[in-house]
Amino acid sequence: MTDTLQRNVVNINQFDRSRRTLTAAEALELLHACRDQAIEAICHAWQGKNTQVEDSLLANADQSPTLETRNLYYAAQGIVHNRGDALTLALRKHFIESFDSRTRATGSSGKETKPGMLSMELALVDEEDFEQSLALSKAAARLRFDSVEELAALDQRVSALLQDPQAKDERNPLGAKAICVAFLAACEQLEVSSQIKLVLLQQFGQRIASDLPKIYQRLNQFLVSKDILPSIRVGLAEHKNRPRHTSAKTDAAETESTDQQDIFALLLQQLIGKGAASGSGGISLPPGTATTASPASVANLINSLTQLQHGVVGSVPVSTVSGFDTGLLQSGSVNILRDIRTAGLVNMNSQVDAFTIDIVAMLFDYIFDDRTIPDKLKALIGRLQIPVLKVAMLDKQFFSKKSHPARRLLDEIAAASIGWHETGEYNTRLFDKLDSIVQSILADFSEDVEIFATLLDDLLDFLVAHQSQTESAIEQSAQNMEAAERAEIAKVVVADEIRRVSEGVQLPEAIREFLDGPWQQVLSHAFTDQGEQSQVWQTNLKTMQDLVWSVTPKRNTEDRLSLVVMLPDLLKHLREGMNSIQIDPKEREIVFSRLVTCHASAVKAGLQLQQELHAGELHVSAVAVVSEDANIAAAGAANTPAPVAGERFDLDAADDMIDDEYTDLARSLKKGDWLEFYNDDGSIRVARLSWVSSMRGIYLFTNNEGMDALTIALSRLAARLRAKEAHVVQAAPLTERAVEKLIHKLQNNAA
Structure with missing residues (x-):
């Protein structure tokens, strides 16, 4: 009940502030400043990375298995090299045109702009380009993910400037989709083929991904300096440690700091210190075990782990090995790494190997303790213990590099697992996708960690496609909520307008009932459907003012002549208003016939009419408006709203x-x-x-x-x-949280 009451509260102070907004010209000036800042920064970032783009395209061409794809990459590289400046100019041109079209479409009417009206939507009118549309959705979704905090705040501010609550996400003219659409339009202007456009779009998205959050951050700071929603603090400060949702194959130099601390060395130091402090030697090792690992010993260890990953110890199946529960290896439900070491299933030839196993085991301890991951999906992650251990053996940067493909795959699996349950078509597909990824790693991973990058991109494609599908359901819920909220706000606004027009005026009771009943519905419909800035709303307000004036006593000839002149337009607008809420024509004519009586009374001598009104001789039955018809009854069912200041509900x-x-x-x-x-x-x-x-x-x-x-x-x-x-629920990636907890625990133990 409390939630219901809370949802019905209208903050009148906020409503009053909304009426003291910027003028349309001032808002447009700020939007144009944001537009210019954004496109200049985007073009600068893109041009500054043309050399990287060319190098990447040439490398892709060299690695391409077929002549067709190789030529595709060479052609894309040629466009960047020979026509890069023209492409950038076209990008600027199309972004500005799309932005101006969007803002004009929103500003020209109080009505919400439909998606089909946006120039960014019209840029992809070719039905044949389903593949291009899908690539656009993926690129935009990943850029939005990379800038999620900054863009969320910018969405709110742009919506406020446009006075359009829908101007967010894909419909923000400064958003990720608008940028990607402008880039595709630029390629189209240069008459680039469809396949090359997709290659260039992928490169464009990867190259500006690291710059876009900073660009949005500066736009937010600019708008805050202009007092546009200054209370929203999200998106104003740089989040240096936030992982970005870039491609799994993005160059590490672009995603990792050059002074990244060697986390493995720190963990090793803490672990050795812990063992020395305890006086137990830390981990029990066979006599003669070395303190450092040779390449040959690492290769032997990786080979034995790969065999174990496939269910074999040497040439013997794991099931025949005593002292080890083989069922745990396949279930993934518990930490098996220490049991593997204790049972002697792997050959450790150095102290570093032993410590690495111990560190990875502790890492999985925290993963198994994470209560946000459902047990069934946690078991899938648990089956990756041996492959993750192999990655750590092969590349100690696994612990330091947040962008390491193996770490990112674990993080994305964990993130996708939040909220998972065993019912629903999507949850079934998600489990099957994650299970297939785990099976691929167990079957195919030997030493090449590139498999993690490939499977990560496959998972990201799956998640992005699902996100696009769920947006429609969320959008429908959001639209329903907005409609309900606008109806609540309309109730307050309309009551306030009626009060201001009729306050202090002695009106016939029938006219007051008409204003508080049918005409209140007319005004609410106009406010909710058209908006406060629309011509329909303004016309209905003016009609109400004219109606009130028309039924007040006419004391002189000038007033009577004015009434005669205004009556045709008044009756026309009253008819149009009642038609908008579908009042029955018969009841509408009754309203007009009763209105004739009111006007006739108003034209009589002023003093005599005033005396009659005060004496109550003009009874409501003479000009009754309300009928038994369902439309009129529904319109008049609500009680007369209280004054604005009294619109309040008791709350807990x-x-x-x-x-x-x-x-x-x-x-x-x-x-x-x-x-x-x-x-x-x-x-x-x-x-x-x-x-x-x-x-x-x-x-x-x-x-x-x-x-x-x-x-x-x-x-x-x-x-x-x-x-x-x-x-x-903690937003930090799973492996990042696990590593931080591990470091914290070892440091506390050392202290």
């Missing part, structure tokens, strides 16, 4: 807005964040933030299929966080 004390760290935490949530909600019966509901209302701060949470919607207001969400009835 826990729902009052408290400015503390929990409210700040709720405000800082961004699209894609997961929360756990604890129910009274002890069950836990895991839900993802899918949308936040820009009107009233209502949060929409869904499951991983975009369904099972949960809506909650900001103050109520903060109250649940405060009461420990909700918990934000």
Whole structure:
């Protein structure tokens, strides 16, 4: 009940502030400044990396197995080399044209601009280009992921400037999709073939991915300096350690800091120190075990691990080895790495090998303890223990490099697992996809870690495609919520307008009932459907003002002549308004016939009419408007709204807005964040933030299929966080959290 009451509260102070917004010209000036800053920075970033693009294309050509693909890469490299400046100029041109078309379309009317009206949508009118459309969606989705915090804040600010709550995500004229569409249009202008366009788009997305968050960050800072939603702090500061959703094959130099700390060396130092401090020698090693690993010993160890990965120890099946539960190797449900070492299933020829096994084992301890991953999917990750151990043996940068393909694959599997359950078509497909990835690694991974990069890209493609599918379900829920919110706000706005027009005016009771009934519905429909800036809304307000004036006493000839002149237009607009809410024509004519009586009375002598009104002689039955017809009855069913200042519902004390760290935490949530909600019966509901209302701060949470919607207001969400009835699931990648916890534990033990 509390949630229902909270959703019906309208913050009048916020509504009043919305009426003191920038003028259209001022907003457009700020938008143009953002447009120019954005495209200049994007073009500069793209041109600065042309050499890298050429090198990458030539390398891809050299590695291509067929002549056709090799020629494709050579042709793309030739365009960048010979026509790079022309491509950049065309990109600038099409981005500006798309931006201007979008902002003009939104600003020209109070109505929401439909997706089909956007120039960025019209740029892809060719039905044949399904492949191109899919590549566009993938490129835009990955760029959005890389800039998720910065773009979320920019979405809100652009929506405010355009006065269009839909101007976000794909419909933001500064967004990732707008940029990618402009790039494809630039390629089209240069008459580049379809296949080459896709190659260039992929390169474009990879090269600007690291620059785009900073570009959006600067745009947010610029708009905050102009006092555009300054309270939104997300997206203003650089997140240096946030992993980016770039291709698995992106060059490490672009994704890792050059002064990256050697995490393995740190872990090794802490582990050796722990063993020395305990006086036990740390890990029990066979006599004569070396402290460093030779290449030959590493090769032998990798070979024995590969055999174990395939279920063989030497030439003997694992099932025949005593002292080891072979079922655990296939189940993936427990940590087996220490048991493998204890059972002597692998040959350790150096102390480094032993320590590496111990470090990876501790890493998986934390993975198995992570309660956000369902047990069934955790078992899939557990089956990768031996392959991950092999990766760590082959490349100690696995611990230091957050962009390492093996780490990123584990992180993406873990992230996709949040909110998973055993029912639903998508959850079945997700499990099958993850299971196939695990099976591919177990069957095919020997020493080449490139398999992790390939499978990572395959998983990302799967997740991006699913995200595109769920957006429609989320969009429908969001639209329903926005419609409900606009209806609530319309109720307050309309009541305020009627009060201001009729306040202090002695109106016939029938006219007052007409304003509070049918005409209130006309105004609410215009506000909700067309918007406060629309001509329809303004016309209906003016009609109400004219109606009120028309039924007041006409004390002189000038007023009576004015009434005669205005009546045709007044009746016309009243008819149009009632038609908009589909009032029955017969009832509409009754309204007009009763209105004739009111006008006749208004034309009589002023003083005499005033006396009659005060004496109550003009009874409601003489000009009754309300009928038994369903349309009129429904329109007049609501009680007369209270004045604006009284539009308030009683709430629980826990729902009052408290400015503390929990409210700040709720405000800082961004699209894609997961929360756990604890129910009274002890069950836990895991839900993802899918949308936040820009009107009233209502949060929409869904499951991983975009369904099972949960809506909650900001103050109520903060109250649940405060009461420990909700918990934000950690957003940091799984392996990053595990490594940090491992370092922390070893440092504490050493201390």
